[in-house]
Amino acid sequence: MTKAIMIQGAGSNVGKSMLVAGIARALVKRGLKVAPFKPQNMSNNAAVTVDGGEIGRAQALQALAAGLAPVVDMNPVLLKPETDIGASVIVQGKRVATLKARDYGKMKATLMPAVLESFHRLAENVDIIVIEGAGSPAEVNLRAGDIANMGFAEAADVPVILIGDIDRGGVIAQLVGTHAVLPPEDCGRIVGFGVNKFRGDTSLFHDGMDFIHDRTGWAPLGIIPWFADAWKLPAEDVMDVASRPGGPIKIVVPRLPRIANFDDLDPLSAEPDVSVEIIEAGRPLPLDADLILIPGSKSTIADLAHFRAQGWDIDLLAHIRRGGRVLGICGGYQMLGRKIIDVDGIEGTPCEVEGLGLLDVTTEMKPFKRLALTSGTHIASGEVLSGYEIHIGETDGPDRTRPWLRIDQRDEGAQSADGKVRGCYIHGLFAADGFRRTMLAELGAPASKVNYNQGVEDALDALAAHMEAHFDIDRLLELAGEIS
The missing domain is CATH 3.40.50.300 (P-loop containing nucleotide triphosphate hydrolases)
Known part of the structure; x- marks a missing residue:
């Protein structure tokens, strides 16, 4: 029984x-x-x-x-x-x-x-x-x-x-x-x-x-x-999302009011040479960031308005002018494009809004939600990765001709011509040790021996x-x- x-x-x-x-x-x-x-x-x-x-x-x-x-x-x-x-x-x-x-x-x-x-x-x-x-x-x-x-x-x-x-x-x-x-x-x-x-x-x-x-x-x-090692386990409550001081490589994450699927940050926080800094409303994005990561959002259009209200769009442009890198995941990816079109009012009032304009793509909100476990490779390195998709909206445009992931036998993501601004819909990417090391190497981080999934176990x-x-x-x- x-x-x-x-x-x-x-x-x-x-x-x-x-x-x-x-x-x-x-x-x-x-x-x-x-x-x-x-x-x-x-x-x-x-x-x-x-x-x-x-x-x-x-x-x-x-x-x-x-x-x-x-x-x-x-x-x-x-x-x-x-x-x-x-x-x-x-x-x-x-x-x-x-x-x-x-x-x-x-x-x-x-x-x-x-x-x-x-x-x-x-x-x-x-x-x-x-x-x-x-x-x-x-x-x-x-x-x-x-x-x-x-x-x-x-x-x-x-x-x-x-x-x-x-x-x-x-x-x-x-x-x-x-x-x-x-x-x-x-x-x-x-x-x-x-x-x-x-x-x-x-x-x-x-x-x-x-x-x-x-x-x-x-x-x-x-x-x-x-339990001192609680931080090593993926957090669920948004109140548990916190900065994690570490090494000299600084990854900056603006805290969005409706941040979603923030477990993307956990493997980065586990790296000894990486500091993950969560930026609260009212603070500027730091000048010394190596990577600005715009996370997922449950309400992309509302969180984009919040992003602009903090002046983070201006900070982001300054970061790019200094040669900094940007990664948008899911809702963050949608924000990086030229437009977000929501004619059906899926996120509220029907509207069309200007994106941050850092990727030449447009997102159309659709009633269908994509839910899928995924696996594939990082195109440049061949590193194997896995993750999941959980989003409403389809994204396309000229920068989609420069995909940087190959997921389930299809091209995924978009990037700028110089490769310093990227976006994709795949959550959970950084749990793959080889892929994470490759991405961090682009920021100047030395190779680490962190086995993230084993660390969770x-x-x-x-x-x-x-x-x-x-x-x-x-x-x-x-x-x-x-x-x-």
Whole structure:
């Protein structure tokens, strides 16, 4: 009989995604077949699945931790914010609507059958499912129709472990306060708790654990120290996108309001000779950048307007005049062209806008979204690479006659005549070690021995060992419930 346990947080960003990945890898090392699951996620950092859909990047990492290929059932509902009040709704890997938050609140209760269908389908082939909640169950104003936390736990009859974050302070209030505001039937589903991100001597908080246990009746499963290698694992939350000081090669990334699929930056951050600098709104793009990388965007036209509002278009031209290089990926690629045409209003009001004009190409927004896992080569070097496409829009023009990638037997990307401005639709390029070294060599970086994918695997193994040392995995297995 398959078992399940749900990890919920006493707040957002308490480390649930990482803990689920660590638990999954620890259980796999014990010989169990494990699947991750998150009923509802909100993220613009998505992964393309082997069955042709998209899920949150965190669930793809958790799948890797479990030794599985990512499939849409691991995250049946994905919300991808497009504006401050609206998001695309992805159900079982496919976009079904773009809704304002109020309208999604009315819709979400209708999605429970699809969520449960995915959950039970996953359960057919594994020993245990480790489920990740979203936000916090203490948001009791969202309880009606909930599919992300206690609403799902009730529908699937799954026990819950609640995690608090001591790093932000007030962890006793987080956990005891959650107990205080939850209705009794939801409180009864919580069977244990843990405290994450502790810095220093964990014995100093033993009395705190006793206090929480006495006030809630929940079983204490452990105090989890800060995991120093967390930065080596792909981040999902945009709030985790941060500068990574390193060596003399400086790669500058303007932070776009709707930045998407920013895992492109992770392999670059792992290089010892590279510094990745995230530039916030209100700051100029630095004069000493070796490469300016314009990342993906969920709303290219809106983010292009933001880019111009910061004066970054002027900085970019100055960078090119000094001989600097520019790379645009996906939405960033679209911005580099001469025009973006959206006659159907896919990104909002129908319009045609001027691009940055650094590549002689034009993008037309189309209703069809391309979702594909890809592989190919870097034309100049022959280095093998792989990645994924996840975009709306088709790009063409004279600079497409200078492709720099060969992907799935077709030419991909565009570049300027001098090769210093490039763009493409392929995410995940830099995870290929040989290709990454080739591209960094153009910036003057010495060859490194970094094996990025192995580094992620090593970090997951270290995380599993960290969980085994500080979290009661035996007790977790005892508390897990059987799926009926």
